[in-house]
Amino acid sequence: MAPAGRQGAKKGILERLESGEVVIGDGSFLISLEKRGYVKAGLWTPEAVIEHPDAVHQLHMEFLRAGSNVMQTFTFSASEDNMESKWEDVNAAACDLAREVAGKGDALVAGGICQTSIYKYHK
16 A cells, blocks of 8 residues: 555655566667757757757657656756856746656656866856
């Protein structure tokens, strides 16, 4: 029986791993979107979640159907340092897309982050 308040709730990543479940993440958004003509590979590609949300949603769905149970947000390099004022909108849109698709299955959402600009703070 599920603990009080957890009926119908998805198992978290630690619960899944502790039970021996194999947890499968999604695949390569950048290469897939580039092959489909939506982006040119490079540092500033996460804006595709705003410019081509249907394409990103479709990829999430394909990964879910293929057995992925962790939807990673397409947010790598979506930081204030890299995207100026667009970074908040990009991160919010990427999270919304990943959550929407994860909700259609028994999937979790994981954020995708890049290295921080630590050099800037240690000059």
